[in-house]
Amino acid sequence: MHKKSIKSDIIRSMIMLLIISGGITIAVMTFLVYRQMDNQKIHDIQALSTEKSNTIKIFLDRSSDIVEHLNNNPLITDWALNPNQQNTESALSLFNTINIKNRYSAIYILDKTGQAIISTDPTFLNNNYSFRPYFKNAIAGQSNMDIAVGVTSLEQGYYFASPINYGQDTVGVLVVKLSPGTLYKMLSDAVQDTNSHVMLTDQYGVILYSDLKEREFSSLGQLGQDTLLKIQAEKKYLNFDIKSLQYDKAQRLLTNQAKLEPMVYRFFDFDDQENEIISVSPIQNYPLFLVNEDSAWELSAGAINLALITSLLIILSTLSLLLFISIIITKRLKPMELLTKMVKKIGQGNLSVRNEVKSGDELEHLGDFIEETAHRLKSSYSNLEHQVEERTVEISKKNEYLDKTKTAIINILEDVEIEKNKTAESADNLRKFKLALDSSSDHILITDPEGIVIYGNKMVEVLTGYSLAETVGKKAGTLWSYPMSQDYYAKLWNTIKTEKKPLLSTLKNRRKDGQEYEASVSIAPVLDDKNEIKYFIGIERDITHEKMVDRAKTEFVSLASHQLRTPLSSVNWYAEMLLAGDGGKLNKEQAGFVQEIYAGNQRMVELVNSLLNVSRLELGTFAVEPEPTNIVEIAQSVIKELQPSIIAKSLKLTFNYDKNTPIIQADPKLIRIIFQNLLSNSVKYTSEKGLVSLTINNDKKNLLIEVTDNGYGIPKKEQYRIFEKLFRAENVRAMDTEGTGLGLYIVKSIIKHAGGQISFKSAENKGTSFKLSIPLSGMKKKEGDKKIE
């Protein structure tokens, strides 16, 4: 279908084009040819006219020449001057000789007056022809020719006149009269068997001859009145009535003619109802015009023929062209068929098409392209299928996931509902908490991570005397605390902010009204789940009273100990002096008694000392002053102190220590107390000849001290009480050994403070081994009222 469409489309277009162009061509051709033919015809007519008029001229020239020739004869002058019989005979003889075949109707001489004096036609004699223009012109000296109808003959005559001159004068006129019959026959013959008409007119436009007889003595067009009068006066055509024909233009041309060339123009002849070509040609030197009338139609017949032939040719060539094109198109569109088939196959789903077009041109290229595209499509389809598969799997997975998510969300929503309830509960709790906070008897402040107060409870106001309005927004404590040292604040911030640990401290405060009080302060950071500080909570308690009590206690203990010690000192010294013999020599018994007094007193002193230490430990008022301490030296010193007892009991004391035992930061007094208590215990609670060993070692972190003996040991069931204040195990009490029961408590307290550990192993009657460790980092400095002794 399409093939035909394209083809028929093209052909249709071609036909249209060719029709149009053909039509235009034909029209133009016709016109041009017509024109050309016309022009040619006109040209031909012109040429013909010229030729004809030339012929006429030559014809007439013959007569002119005869006249001149005759006139050249000098005798003519004689004869004109003297027209006697003799001359007349001579003249006539000459004239007749000349007039071969009687061409001329008459040859005659007119005298000066216009009278015919000699004439071959005797009828002319003695007639006066002075009215004739030919005579007027000739007598004026001009050879000329004129046409008129003869008065006698009543026929047209062509009068050739030549002036007869005698010297300067013109004495007569020689005239030759020609009958135009021959001429007219000539003209008639020319147009015989043609569609043309001919007319020979005079200088006025009066038709002298026409092949259409009726035209004789009509004028071409309307003559002017003066012209008609002139003709009349000349008696040119006698009294013939001169009708005018329709050839006005010819008439005008004639009248206005300046050229000697024939003038041709187209003319619609109303009479004949046809287009005509009129040519008007002057006859040179003669007052004559040749007018030809040709039918134009006839002229263009040739043109039409030509046009028809041309058209035919064009049509033929068009048809053959169309045929040719049709063939080509058919041939060229064959690939289209193949391509259509190809695309159809693709449309049906066959993407593995092959291009069968091998025309080597754009269509083959197109075919290749379609093939390629189809193949690409095929692969991308398979890709697509594959992708769709994958996607489908993905989607179903996603759907699963979405289902799970939906379930999860539903669960969450349920949880949220629960949480909401919890939150309501929490809010309630919060209210309760706030209530608790507010009604707490402790001053509680909550600050931001920079220490700016964001909340305070009622107690803050009560304790500090500052209102919450005054407190909130300010840095905590700035209102009521006494400024501490830079060091103190640095340590404070370091603990709570950097190390994020709670700080316990005692501060001196001053209420708004100026009253001073002591407060125990605890500042604890509150961390969020990112371990960043959210708030600080500061709790202060007015411990003024406590402190006072403490101080009172301490004072009391001090005082008590002082009071107790005075009499003890007294007894000590007096007993000492007695024993030293300062009061006189004592007998053995007396010395013994005094020794008992002294010993008992010593125990009291020891007890009092221990009690004092314990009270300081309890009150936390003991001081620790660490300094670089040589543990080994102190141990050695203590051993030296105990030498008397060691020797007295013949004990074997071994001291093993690491030579590279480091010097540690410790309070030597406290270290001394440790050694004193442990070693004196071992010495005290080991029987004679027993073993006591002291070992000092260290590992990377700690100092390791071991005190071992093979003494009485600690009964198993009492071991748990051994570090208790004033506790003495039953076995040693039964043995009346001295002891305060405070030593181990003190040692443990000191060790604990040093950050160390103490432990022991013991079996009754087997021995005891105390192990303790003190961190090599040593003891921390502690401010205190009193030293442990």
Added chain:
Amino acid sequence: MITKEIKPTVLVVEDERSLLEAIEIKLSKNGFNVLKARTAAEAYALLKSSNTVDAVWLDHYLLGTGDGLDIVAKLKNDKKYKTTPIFIVSNTAGTDKITSYINLGVSKYYIKSNNRLDTIIQDIQGSLKK
């Protein structure tokens, strides 16, 4: 062997009578000349009146106004007694007090009940030899 030299003088400032006497006896037995005072005022009077005081045995708490610290301060400000060794023998063990005494420049501080008379006297003798 005690040579016939001038006996060193010790000023003992102690408020307890019994203790004061015990100290005096023991010091005398050891060849010391003893000046006794129970109050700061008495101490100052004795210091003023006596020619030499070679050492001072000083308790902290005293009768009347003034305590051991005041006396030490006074002694240290006195051209005459600036360098005199001072031994504090007291039953008070307040760390601050001990530190104060040591800062003021006392030679030694003893807890009365922890020390024997002869030990203390030995130390005094030791310090005087220097």
